Amino acid sequence: xxxxxxxxxxxxxxxxxxxxxxILRRAGKSNPFNHIRPDDAQRIVASLTSLxxxxxxEAWCKVGLDYEAQGDALAKKGASGKELADIYFLxxxxxxxxxxxxxxxxGKRKAYLDSVRMYRKAxxxxxxxxxxxxxxxxxxxxxxxxTIRNGATRPPVVMHWGGVDGWKEDREAQNHFLHRAGLASxxxxxxxxxxxxxxxxxxxxxxxxxxWLDHLGSRSDVDGSRIAVWGGSFGAYWAAxxxxxxxxxxxxxxxxxxxxxxxxxxxxxxxxxxxxxxxxLFGAASLLEARSQAMGTKTMEEFLDAVPKLSLKELxxxxxxxxxxxxxxxxxDDQAPVQDIYFLMxxxxxxxxxxxPQGRHMGRTPGQPEEEIFATITxxxxxxxxx
Numbered sequence: 001x002x003x004x005x006x007x008x009x010x011x012x013x014x015x016x017x018x019x020x021x022x023i024l025r026r027a028g029k030s031n032p033f034n035h036i037r038p039d040d041a042q043r044i045v046a047s048l049t050s051l052x053x054x055x056x057x058e059a060w061c062k063v064g065l066d067y068e069a070q071g072d073a074l075a076k077k078g079a080s081g082k083e084l085a086d087i088y089f090l091x092x093x094x095x096x097x098x099x100x101x102x103x104x105x106x107g108k109r110k111a112y113l114d115s116v117r118m119y120r121k122a123x124x125x126x127x128x129x130x131x132x133x134x135x136x137x138x139x140x141x142x143x144x145x146x147t148i149r150n151g152a153t154r155p156p157v158v159m160h161w162g163g164v165d166g167w168k169e170d171r172e173a174q175n176h177f178l179h180r181a182g183l184a185s186x187x188x189x190x191x192x193x194x195x196x197x198x199x200x201x202x203x204x205x206x207x208x209x210x211x212w213l214d215h216l217g218s219r220s221d222v223d224g225s226r227i228a229v230w231g232g233s234f235g236a237y238w239a240a241x242x243x244x245x246x247x248x249x250x251x252x253x254x255x256x257x258x259x260x261x262x263x264x265x266x267x268x269x270x271x272x273x274x275x276x277x278x279x280x281l282f283g284a285a286s287l288l289e290a291r292s293q294a295m296g297t298k299t300m301e302e303f304l305d306a307v308p309k310l311s312l313k314e315l316x317x318x319x320x321x322x323x324x325x326x327x328x329x330x331x332x333d334d335q336a337p338v339q340d341i342y343f344l345m346x347x348x349x350x351x352x353x354x355x356x357p358q359g360r361h362m363g364r365t366p367g368q369p370e371e372e373i374f375a376t377i378t379x380x381x382x383x384x385x386x387x
Contacts, residue, residue, distance in 0.1 A: 254326045
């Protein structure tokens with residue numbers, strides 16, 4: 001995958017000091033630092049002398065590798081499964097931040113591979129066993145994580161994924177709500193991210209999701225007749241599209257903070273990539289970098305030319321019948337326009353929505369725990385899957 005070669009003219013870029021302030025403000029509280037320890041954040045921030053991508057990866061992954069070594073030592077001493085799961089997951093999270101938002105340099109690629117290794121170490125000790133599932137797709141393979149709650153017999157399953165910077169190893173918070181509701185989960189990478197073999201704009205990208213539906217329908221440990229999907233951020237597009245492409249095989253689709261038409265247009269994207277995107281850690285230019293990596297484009301102009309073709313309107317899908325869709329986002333989102341939820345509701349089958357009036361990207365609202373959004377979505381999914 002290719003990274004962009006230059007920042008767009010006039011793009012908002014946070015300085016090193018501004019990024020440091022954001023890290024400390026978000027440490028242990030909000031994306032992408034939800035799970036890290038504030039005292040570690042203080043030490044890492046003090047060590048950062050630039051925003052060079054490989055230096056960033058090394059600073060964060062050094063701490064992750066230290067926690068992995070602690071986990072290995074605890075394992076030799078016979079530590080409990082919970083203790084090992086916690087420390088290996090913590091280790092993976094630091095390396096995940098090291099590759100954030102995308103693994104587009106050698107150092108960031110190494111941080112990503114380290115984070116996956118550590119996550120899988122943690123998963124060996126999760127309360128609900130995680131299965132690494134690989135299925136063939138054309139001449140390639142797809143990789144996902146299937147988790148079925150202990151004691152569940154052929155439960156419904158939710159396939160879910162994030163956006164350009166939140167990959168399948170980063171969905172444990174959502175998994176917690178799904179499993180508690182008695183639902184199985186299959187976490188996968190969005191096209192253009194993680195271990196997904198195709199780019200976001202590849203004509204066959206949507207077929208990879210259909211391949212997963214085929215696989216789930218063939219399994220005896222989940223109910224392949226009761227499947228729903230949940231896509232987040234730039235990945236929410238695929239949930240909405242699947243609702244139209246696979247209406248007979250889905251009981252529901254959650255479109256959480258994404259784009260289907262307006263968010264793919266130049267008049268929305270240029271401000272988002274320059275003066276907007278204010279909630280993105282490194283600034284708006286970094287949002288373009290992350291999305292360009294997923295698309296395989298090198299410049300903003302290439303990106304702007306490529307994405308309008310993905311519009312559900314341009315594809316001729318928007319007025320067709322669909323599986324039930326729940327649209328969720330914040331009214332103040334500067335990464336994905338809330339107008340795309342209204343666009344869905346104005347066409348095709350009736351839709352449902354939850355819009356947060358003071359919410360920003362994904363509906364995140366100051367003073368409101370993000371878990372409340374996950375609970376709302378999970379309740380909707382459970383209702384659709386257990387009727």
